[in-house]
Amino acid sequence: MEDWVSCRSEEQKRCGEKGQSTFDESEEEQWRKLKEEAMIDSDDSEGAAGDEGAVVLAEAKRRKPRKSGKVIATQKCAQPQNQHRHQQKLTKSLSTYDMENLLKQYRNISAEEEDEVDVDITKFLQDDGVDSEDGEGPSVTATELLSSLISGRSADTNKTEELADSFPLANLNDEVFTYENEAAVKKTPRNKEKRTNKAGANYVIKETVVEELNVVTDLPVEVRxxxxxxxxxxxxxxxxxxxxxxxxxxxxxxxxxxxxxxxxxxxxxxxxxxxxxxxxxxxxxxxxxxxxxxxxxxxxxxxxxxxxxxxxxxxxxxxxxxxxxxxxxxxxxxxxxxxxxxxxxxxxxxxxxxxxxxxxxxxxxxxxxxxxxxxxxxxxxxxxxxxxxxxxxxxxxxxxxxxxxxxxxxxxxxxxxxxxxxxxxPPPFTVASIQLHAQLDSDGVKNEVIAASIALYGDVSIDGERKPNITECFTGVRQLSPDAPLPLDLETYCLSKRMPGVHRFINERALLTWFAETLAALDPDIIVGHNIIGYTVETLLNRYQELNIVRWSTIGRLDVRRFPRIQGNNFNLAIEKEACVGRLVVDTYLLAREYYKSTNYKLLSLSTQMEIKGITDNRGHFEPGSTVLVKDSMMSSEALCPILLQLLNCAVLSFNVASFLDVIPLTKRLTLLAGNLWSRTLYGARSERIEYLLLHAFHNLKFVTPDKKKRDLKRGREDDDDEGKRKTKYQGGMVLEPKSGLYSEYILLLDFNSLYPSLIQEFNVCYTTIDRDENTVSAEVPPPESLICLSCRAAGLPSPCLHKCILPKVIRGLVDSRREIKRMMKSERDPGNLAMLEIRQLALKLTANSMYGCLGFEYSRFYAQPLAELVTRQGRLALQNTVELIPQISPSIRVIYGDTDSVMIQTGIKDDIGKVRNLGFEIKGKVNQRYQSLELDIDGVFRAMLLLRKKKYAALSVVDWQGEGKVYKREVKGLDMVRRDWCPLSQHVSDAVLKRILNAEGGEDILDFVIKYMKGVAQDVRSGNVYPLEEFVISKSLTKEPESYHGTGYPHAVVALRMKQRKEGVRVGDLIPYVICEGDEHIDDKAYHIDEVRRSDGLSVDVEWYLSSQLYPPVMRLCEHIQGFVPEQLSEAMCIASHMRTERDVKEEDTANDFSHCSIFKSRALSECFPTATALQVQCTHCQLVVPVDPHKYINDMFSSREKPPPTAPFELYVCFNCGRSLPLAYLANCMTQMCHTIIRQFYCSGGNVASVRALRAQFTYLRAMFDVPQALNCPSAVKNAHRVLSLRCLGTDRKLYTLADVERFPDVEPVDPLLACAESFYRRIDHLFVSLDKLFDTP
Incomplete structure (x- = not known):
């Protein structure tokens, strides 16, 4: 074999250059017959192991026929004496060659230069019925053909040129290839997109040009x-x-x-x-x-x-x-x-x-x-x-x-x-960042490893003093099946692309054996990977055991020969962690969830958010663990090299993410503070860190510490079934009811520094100071005499003694250390030292803030509910006292929201940041006078703020509030647009609306912009010519296996099940992207993966569902607290059903006679929604007192009452709040009309400025909402029916009493309320108060 593959003459090398040919179907059939003839006496055996397990004919070229049409004269080459022996060797080895691959490579040949010598191979086809151009030629079998290829090594020198013309020779050895100069190749412009429409589709197809992957980092070529x-x-x-x-x-x-x-x-x-x-x-x-x-x-x-x-x-x-x-x-x-x-x-x-x-x-x-x-x-x-x-x-x-x-x-x-x-x-550490690519086998049951990469960093400072570089890199890949060998020139090609350390393997066992041996040889101290605990180690252990890999335990440093037991189908996390003992495991997925806020924790997404670069200049199309590789993508070096490059790039990105988060020095510093195992800190054992910190503290003072508690898993499951999630047994922090609305004045944000740790110090909350027993529910602040133990008191030692107040002392030590480090940071100028100090202060902060958790966590070793309840109670008192103190400082300010340890104050100041600062310092000083350890500080200043409800707001934060206050940054908390289960289009639309709301200036009308903008968006969505399919993708995370979801309402689980049927990798924690398409009524049946939509010609996006469920709700919630906004205006502009219920609404039964629906109106009083509106007040015709007319409040009070009126009893909507007697409708309508005319006269006298326009719109919107009882803003259909029933029990304009019996006899009867008619008529007159000069003087 070595002799056969080593034959290359000068003319043969010339034949290895570029050429091009095309075969029709008849030629392809003849080549298949040649293969069957050549393999008729061969056995199907497996190739040799290792790198030479598969032989492919690389760089095989075929020449174009000459244009003249002449038949090229061929001469039968001289046969060497040992020709028969060579033919036997060839026939014996044919079973190990992939002839189909040979044919594909033989056909897929690039264009040839015009001056090259053409080769005529038609003589090899004539015996099978394929004629040459002149219909003549010798007959040659497949064995003779391949034998001729081999015999070229023994041909006479003077016949070399004729041999080259007669036989297209293939390069079979791993020699060094010369590739094109990359600089001379004209590259496709990057980031160029082509937007087209697919037939029948109602979305834009975005075709993105695939960019070539190029290495931008110098990788070590010399591999040990x-x-x-x-x-x-x-x-x-x-x-x-x-x-x-x-x-x-x-x-x-x-x-x-x-x-x-x-x-x-x-x-x-x-x-x-x-x-x-x-x-x-x-x-x-x-x-x-x-x-x-x-x-x-x-x-x-x-x-x-x-x-x-x-x-x-x-x-x-x-x-x-x-x-x-x-x-x-x-x-x-x-x-x-x-x-x-x-x-x-x-x-x-x-x-x-x-x-x-x-x-x-x-x-x-x-x-x-x-x-x-x-x-x-x-x-x-x-x-x-x-x-x-x-x-x-x-x-x-x-x-x-x-x-x-x-x-x-x-x-x-x-x-x-x-x-x-x-x-x-500390000594330098060796870090290995690993990345696997595994995909389901042909049966769709097991994950099989296809490729693996290791990026080695040999001199890593665990204190973060210096940035390490890659020392070595290794990448192993195996063929997908015996009939799909890897290209022989893979290593050489990858090396030419600046990617060293590539190895080929014939099967998975050889690959994993190499991987285990490489880990043992490199002997890393730390292993880095993304989702390495939940996926990589589990996959390795399963495949190690399945294939019986001897050195499987090199994933850790404990030499174990016996495989651990599998519980169920996979290893549990405890077994995975046990297998890695001796090597620290840095799982960037777990640590990013701990120390980085994001909605998508996939590796490539994280690196984009963090603006982290790997070794390539772009991301490519391959994503390890998600992309399914097929044979065609691994048959050529040109296709396989970018895949392996991206695999190695992901290994590098994992290490770079860990470096960006500083998780190695940070977790080390946290471990030094707590005194536990570093590996446990890396796994995120926060409660265990605090336990060890207290164990060390109490052991040093000769305390007997409690044993660790065992979790009652059975009880936990029962509680989960009963309540969904067990709740805290005591009250937590205080959350004030927000005063919702849009604020254009400066908002001052004050915050207690480390509230709970400070309260523990302030009131000496400790196990040693508070008397309690098993029946104690609410503990009290310890008195001074409890701060010294009996033995120290007998010895005459001062209070508090050494054996008391241990918990406050530990926290005080952490706080004092952090204060000292922050003082050092102010004078430090060296960036490296400053970064190390930042890590130290952050570790101290995280540890101090976690101290309270050990008190309230039920399964903590140091769990003490009375102490935890005392801390939260004192926190509520501190917040309440602060809220009560603020109006005493300045009557013009008010608290609009507060949450646990912070308060938001409406300052009433519009344009002077200095006054805001001074006000904050004044409040801070007076509050801090009350405490010794508890400290209130200015956390920030908001230039504008949209406060919706608890824990949901958006604001423009003043970055330089300590300076000129000219730099702003937007902060969004809890809104729909920051959640990943809203499609990108919904997020972009919400972002545009929110941007206009927060940045609105005096000459802008927010509501007019929103109505016009959303009308345009709805038209664009329905047209299908503006937004690409990617804008409609909703992503939701799998919290458990798709098969474990029961019932309906889980479209992502349905899509994940179909993905598993297609043998795509689906794991718990993955984000499942799906699109809602037109079709069945239930959302589960309308959800499809984005790739399913792309491949199908019959699926169209359900635009009406997206408009009503993804666009209308978040925009409506953003605008609902703005003066003058009515949801009907938005729904009409978007051409959707008024107040249409979304999928997120709770399902309700149709209970028309149920009077318990108190949510039919807005959750707050109309006076809070429209604080500047003038209320309607009339003089009672009976008691002569001036009373307000507020049917909104009257209906709400009735619905909130437990007493339900009889279904046939008269219902008086307009009554005097003093004497309780009904008021005449005509009289009320008269008073209403006079009031509206007065308001319009005042508007004309004001000059018609922007402020008066807003006030007028808000006033008439308030009146319309006040009397629009039957329509009930934001009212679902079932509750609207209940309202309609109540309204029909009112006295109509004809002075008749309409009851339920009348409704049954005359279902279409619905009397008109004269007050509502008056309010609507004046509301419609608003648009007639203005003249559009643009339209008036517009010339055709």
Whole structure:
């Protein structure tokens, strides 16, 4: 074979240049017959393993026939003597070649230069019925054809040119190819879009030109081989001491080999002069358990010891020591005194099982620490506060290695380990960022790995001092099936595209074996990946086990041969994390959700939002894990290289996202504060961090700390079924009722700094200061005498003593440290040091703000509901006191909204930012005088604000409010436009409307703009010639498997099920894009994936659904609190049904006689909606008092009342609020008409300025809304029917009483309310008050 593929003469090389040919169907059929003839005696066997598992005829070229039409004279080449042997070798190996691929490559040939020599191959087709141009020629079989290709190596030198003309030779070896100069190629203009309309479609098709991927980062070309990374022992013998930097640990359970052992993973210094470190595993032996037992009152020490010994003997604990010590206790165990007590301390080796704690003991009241892990006890007792240097003595080289580390030692006792107190910087870490591409197999059941990339960073500072560069990169790809081999020139082609380290494999097993061996050779300390825990590791473990990969455990550093057990179809998260022990796992998906706010956490979307660049100049069309690869996309290097480049680019992007978020130095700093495992912080264990912080604090003061609680999963499921989600058992923060509306004056935002941590310090809230028991629901602020323990008081120590107020002291230490760091940041000028200080202060802030959570989280080890309730109660009081104080400072200001720790104040100032600042400082000073630790500060200033409802507002924030106040930034909280389940068109429309609302100037009319703009949008949507299909895509995240969704109303789940049927990768957490199309009535049946819509000619966007459900509701909600806005105007402009219900509305039954609907009007009084409108007041004809006429309020009060009137009782709509007697309709209509004429006269006298126009529109809109009872603004159809029934029980204009019986007899009868008719007539006259000069003087 080597001889065959090595034959290349000069003329053969020339034949490898560009050419072009086309075959018709008859020629293709003849080539298929040739293949069958050549393979008739061959067996179908699998190719060789590794890189040579598949052979393809690369760069095969065919020449165009000459235009003259002459038959090219051919000469039968001389056959060498060993021709028969070569033919046998060829026939034997044909089974390993993909002849179909040969034919495809033979046909798909690029254009040839005109001066090239043409090749006539028609002689090879004549025996099969395909004639040459002259109808003559020799007959050659397929074997002879391929033999002729091979025999070229033995041809005579003087016949080389004839041989080249006779046979098109193919390049079969991995030689270096010369490609076109990229600079000389004319590139397609980038970002060029073509917009067309598909026949029958009501949307614009946006055709985007696919951009070529180019590497813009210099990647290392020199790739080290695996032998250079081989694990060797760098230490000759064991030194007396070793400097060891630890960052991960693992406890060996008592049920496995070597029980009672703790494994520390880190880096050991092997050369202090050169600062050389190697990965190391330290196995600590003879770790002991500690259990504390509180004797019952009246029991002697001997009785307690005897009972403990009996329990130990029954549990097989043969070695033990018991002694009595004094310890403090301050937690929630019932019956345990919260002062110093005498406890029995049991110490025994960790190789024995945990001490049984079944209760019901005779002489022991409570057992604490029985379930505590050896690792937790080791970290607490040795005071290991996160990753740090350790000084280790008495090292012994481990002979039976249990890890993949370069070095491994045994330590006889935990006493041989000491914390190395030094400011020595941490060693450099090795980081591997990995990215897989897996897709479903042919059966659509299992995920199979197709390709994998590793980007290695060899010198990473875990403190973020410097930005690392890529040290090495590796990419492996395997063929999809045995009949689809990869191109042989793939590595060379990729290298020419500046992408080194590409490897080809014949199957998945070879690929995963290479991947596992590469990880072992590189030996990274940190593994980075996007969704690596939920997807990458799970996929690897499943495929490792399925294919029985021997070195599967190299994903971590613990050398394990037995595969973990699978629970169900996949591994759970605990098993995945266990498999990665020894290597820190940075999952950028989880950490981005923790530290970055976004609506789309996919990798490519995150990198776009963060403006992060990878190694390529654009994104391409391939997305790992989502795009489904087919054979055609992997048959040529030109098609496959961009895919592999994008795969490597995603690995680089994952690391860049981690660098952008600073998650490595930030999580390390958080771990140093808490004293837990760094790996647990990376997994987002926030409550565990606070637990370890308090464990260290209380252990250092000789407190017995509580055991970890086990979750009652069964009860949790029952609660979820009953309530959907369990609610907090106590009241949380205060949220004030917002005064909704549009504000054009400056709004001052004041905020309490770290409210709950400050309250804990302010009122000394601690486990040690507040008396409580299991029945305590509401605790009180501790008195001063509770701030010192009995022993310290007896010793005459000052208050508070060392054993009290521990929680406030811990928080105060965090707050003081952060204040000091922020002071240092003000004078720091070095950008690197400033970034490190920023990380430190952020870690302190996050830790301090999380302290309150340990009090209120039910499954926290330090859960104390009375303390949590006390903190929130004091927070509500602080906010309420502030709200009451603000009007006392200045009567002209008012609080318009408040939420937990912040208040928004309407200042009444329009154009002086200095006055706003001074007002804020004045309020801040007077509030802060009341507290010692609690501090109110100015959080910001809003130039304009649209306040809709609780936690929903938009505002123009003044960025430079401490300066001139000329720089603005828009803030949006809780509005529809920031949610991803609204289509882009809805978001863009809402954005345009909101922009006009917030930036409206005096000469602009907001409502006129909104009506005209939405009318135009509706026309454009219906035309189908403006908006592309992408504007209608709705995205929703899968919170569980698609099969787990039950019932209706889950269109994204229906679309996901169809995606799975098409064998597309669908995972929990994925965003499912779908479009609502015309068709069935239910939304689930109308939802289609965007690709389904693109491929189909019969699907059209349901524009009416989008107008009524995606465009109308958010715009209506934005405008509903603006004076003069009526939803009917918007619906009429958009030509949709008035007050049409959307899919988001709650389904209601048609209960026309149900009088409990109090939501038919706006949620607030009309006087709040129209604060400047003049109310209608009349003199009662009975009691002679001037009373307001407010049917709106009257109807609302009646509906909110529990007493329902009889269905046939008369209903008086207009009554006197004083005497309760009905008012004559004619009299009211007279008063109404006089009032309206007076308002119009005042308008004419005002000169018709913009302010008076707005006031006039608001006034008549107010009157129309006041008397439009039967129409009921924003009223669903069922409630409108109830209103209509009530209105028909009124006295009509004919002075008749209409009841329900009349309605049944005359269903079309609906008397006209004269007040409503008057209001509507004057409302219609508004447009006649103005003359359009443009139209008047418009010339044709």
């Amino acid at each position: 081989t695996g032998s250079q990374h081989a694990s060797t022992d760098f230490l000759n013998g064991c030194p007396p001491k070793a400097l060891f930097y630890w960052f991960d640990a693992k406890e060996q359970p008592h049920t496995l080999t070597a029980p009672g052992t703790i494994l520390l993973f880190g880096k050991v210094c092997v050369n202090e002069e050169d600062e050389e470190f190697r990965s190391c595993c330290v196995r600590i032996q003879h770790v002991h358990r500690n259990v504390f037992l509180l004797p019952k009152e009246g029991s002697t020490d001997a009785e307690v010891v005897q009972e403990i010994n009996a329990i130990c003997r029954g549990s097989g604990i043969e070695e033990r020591r018991i002694k009595f010590v004094e310890r403090y206790y301050a937690f929630e165990e019932p019956g345990v005194p919260r002062e110093k007590n005498r406890w029995a301390k049991l110490v025994y080796p960790g190789r024995y099982p945990p001490f049984p704690n079944k209760g019901g003991l005779t002489h022991v009241q409570v057992v604490v620490g029985a379930s505590r892990s050896l690792l937790e006890l080791f970290l607490i007792k040795k005071r290991l506060m996160g990753p740090s240097y350790l000084e280790i003595e008495h090292l012994v080289t481990a002979m039976d290695r249990v890890s993949h580390c370069k070095t491994e030692f045994l330590v006889p006792s935990p006493k041989d380990i000491k914390v190395y107190n030094s400011s020595k910087p």
